[in-house]
Amino acid sequence: MVNHYETVFVLTPVLSEPQMKEAVDKFENLLTQNGGTILNREEWGLRKLAYPIQAKTSGFYCVLQFDVETAFIAKLETEFTRDERVLRFLTTRLDKYAFEYAEKRRNHTKKEEA
Secondary structure, three states: OEEEEEEEEEEOOOOOHHHHHHHHHHHHHHHHHOOOEEEEEEEEEEEEEEEEEOOEEEEEEEEEEEEEEOOHHHHHHHHHHHOOOEEEEEEEEOOHHHHHHHHHHHHHHHHHHO
């Protein structure tokens, strides 16, 4: 069964801009190669962490919203765990209300950019 998901992950701040983009592209490609559809990608950039993680006080935040088979989530989270560039990640399934809110937020952001 295909569900809507959102993953927020934090990459180590020692990466260069191209390395950060490559890491995000890796997870996007992993999703699309396994039948997923990327709905939205937001790069929030370098932000201060609430508490130090691996002696780091900041990290690159990225959000991916996507549709994928439920069974694939375990594989995706295994890849996040194995990738040394990822400090933390959180994947949540969006219910219909959260999905509608995310859609409204996406559309509002696009109008502001135009």
